[in-house]
């Protein structure tokens with residue numbers, strides 16, 4: 010349990026008192042605390058990483074971890090292009106002020122977004138703006154029944170650069186909590202909230218229902234409206250009755266849920282007036298709530314488990330007109346190319362290049378990369394959700410939380426009312442965002458775009474595939490917690506874009522992935538999205554508002570061409586960056602509004618004016634969720650979701666908070682050169698491309714050929730321990746027989762030196778493994794071969810990481826982890842082997858290694874002969890995952906000489922199915938100078954092996970490959 014000290018509480022109390030004094034309302038102050046929880050994000054994409062270790066081809070898929078589903082993919086699967094679930098919601102919103110933004114770069118503004126996205130026009134998709142116009146017109150002609158016109162003029166700007174006492178209290182407390190937590194800690198510091206919104210002028214800073222700063226001066230209520238259908242009552246669960254004796258509650262939605270589930274630990278009261286309680290929303294998300302004690306009462310709340318939305322609204326929550334045309338080639342991309350000379354500072358052709366080079370994005374699948382409970386990087390994929398938007402030239406971006414989407418067959422008819430068949434729900438459903446597993450847009454992009462089956466005689470229907478949300482992304486489920494934590498803790502997030510992200514105004518050509526820059530999440534809310542697989546008829550989609558971090562200057566797509574790197578340092582002058590409107594719409598809330606006129610009448614939680622249509626209740630457990638505040642149910646505008654436009658005040662850029670700038674510890678998102686880690690990719694300062702380290706002897710930009718040679722320290726064999734001769738562990742399931750072991754010594758050279766041999770006999774005549782251990786008397790030639798390997802491979806371009814045959818091209822191309830080269834007879838395995846080197850062109854170390862292998866292996870089987878050597882060089886942390894050497898044309902013996910660091914080698918039976926893995930049946934330690942001979946095809950047919958070195962290691966594996974073997 011983490012406590013604030015008495016002094017800290019006193020200080021907080023002082024700040025809070027000042028704030029409350031300003032609010033002119035006497036009140037008690039309570040601070041709650043809850044236990045610190047570990048917020049490590051589990052490594053989620055092990056399947057993806059596994060794939061890179063595995064070398065064997067699809068023939069062995071059933072028995073290896075390289076089954077289809079374990080393949081790491083961009084946005085689910087290699088993507089051509091699928092219809093997005095929504096038309097591109099191009100927003101017609103006021104552009105930033107014509108006053109130049111203070112930056113060293115003259116701002117080059119692209120044309121308005123609409124002009125850059127003929128996509129919307131080509132598909133005749135109504136934009137949100139055009140819908141809004143239609144709605145406005147129809148409202149003029151049919152005043153009684155039409156939707157309400159936009160009614161929320163932008164609020165008066167808040168005082169520039171001046172924090173209200175409430176905000177100061179918030180900032181002070183955050184700063185204090187930040188100090189209390191170690192900067193290195195992976196556990197985010199506690200999240201604070203301001204006093205409950207029950208204080209009439211309190212800053213309503215709530216993660217669940219943050220308030221908006223703009224004042225709603227427009228009248229949205231209209232009791233005379235009767236045309237809209239009344240919402241169906243629907244199943245209302247857990248409705249609470251008002252109890253006359255209970256004081257009005259002002260707790261947040263999160264708090265209400267905690268109370269109802271009765272799973273929140275009781276608040277730890279450690280002061281009469283102040284206490285801090287932490288709320289554990291899930292294992293990985295905690296926050297601190299500051300509310301008045303009386304706020305705990307829920308009795309008078311109109312709280313339901315699943316608010317029911319009127320059917321007509323639901324139908325329109327998902328715009329279901331024709332999908333944009335599919336384009337797979339750059340020539341088909343209707344957007345203009347990047348203006349001459351403009352280029353991103355960091356870009357790549359594959360996702361692996363980004364993941365291996367940028368510490369802020371290491372997600373091989375999905376669009377969200379989180380670590381330590383905080384999202385660090387976020388990739389915009391090709392599937393926007395309804396109302397995603399690119400606003401103010403990209404300084405403000407609206408997107409969605411990750412996870413829960415799947416490809417779904419949607420039937421669309423003339424009236425755009427959707428009948429949804431969950432045909433594939435779950436197939437591609439990757440809903441983990443906290444970690445390296447898929448989040449955003451986990452969609453099978455190879456699935457057919459549309460089919461026209463299921464024609465109805467009366468009303469022709471079309472079946473199209475859409476990416477639909479099949480699960481709630483609610484904060485309650487914990488999926489979006491790392492994103493919310495980044496917002497609440499004010500951490501910057503590196504935003505990247507896939508070139509298929511249609512909201513970006515330019516065709517990015519060969520640049521599949523670009524880094525946009527540092528952003529911060531200013532606000533987050535939950536929107537309902539149509540579905541059929543949920544009792545309530547919709548799923549909750551978490552929406553996020555990202556804003557550009559000022560200290561970077563202008564976004565690169567607005568700059569004049571320049572080779573300069575973007576720099577993000579806490580900039581004391583950042584506050585002079587001017588924005589047209591200075592309104593805090595999000596987390597920090599607006600400190601000047603009277604919340605009374607923008608609270609939901611049902612739950613009395615703060616409403617938000619995200620959309621121009623008016624203030625809405627966004628408390629997902631309120632009966633009035635997603636409805637306009639103060640507008641009777643029967644008079645709510647309908648259809649609602651499809652015609653909404655963003656409130657210009659809500660999306661207006663604001664100054665980056667100093668606290669967030671202070672957290673920007675890195676100076677730039679471009680990695681330092683040369684890479685500090687031998688495994689890291691290479692960022693080319695000349696062209697901005699990041700490239701994996703492919704070659705052993707150099708880092709090379711594969712776009713402009715700029716190169717930096719590597720300086721691998723030579724590892725001396727003298728420091729290496731030979732085999733202890735004792736390390737093995739054999740076990741096998743009973744029905745599969747027993748592996749028996751004999752231990753003996755064998756003379757291995759002409760001088761009569763001996764080696765210890767462990768002979769493992771596999772059951773049912775499946776084969777024999779000889780583990781011939783090195784020792785100091787016989788290792789001299791091995792030491793020499795090891796040194797020779799290192800010098801020769803540093804000088805000549807032999808070793809490289811090979812592309813996996815199954816992922817050779819495109820944005821999902823994948824390189825093996827280890828570096829390898831095949832010498833002698835060509836050997837076809839799961840990695841590319843185009844670069845085979847015949848023995849007569851092989852370096853001396855190959856001949857030396859082969860001589861050692863022959864010398865040892867022939868002592869156990871004198872007929873042994875080899876015509877191929879595959880060298881695998883492992884850097885620290887790399888390994889070769891489970892596979893079998895079961896290619897056609899291989900003779901019985903496969904022998905490996907181990908050089909360098911010891912390695913753990915494990916065997917297991919081939920997996921009977923994708924999900925079922927057999928346990929390890931034999932594990933060995935391979936030390937420097939050991940030769941392991943696998944004899945018998947049964948060992949490859951029935952077993953798999955893997956090798957995990959403890960550090961730098963070179964293995965030379967010799968085989969005999971029949972040249973006439975069928976392919």
Ligand SMILES: O=C(O)CCC(=O)C(=O)O
Nearest residue numbers: 879881894905956964966
């Ligand atoms: O690195 C090793 O020792 C094993 C290599 C291996 O299994 C292979 O090349 O197939």
Ligand SMILES: [Fe+2]
Nearest residue numbers: 892893894954
């Ligand atoms: Fe192998």
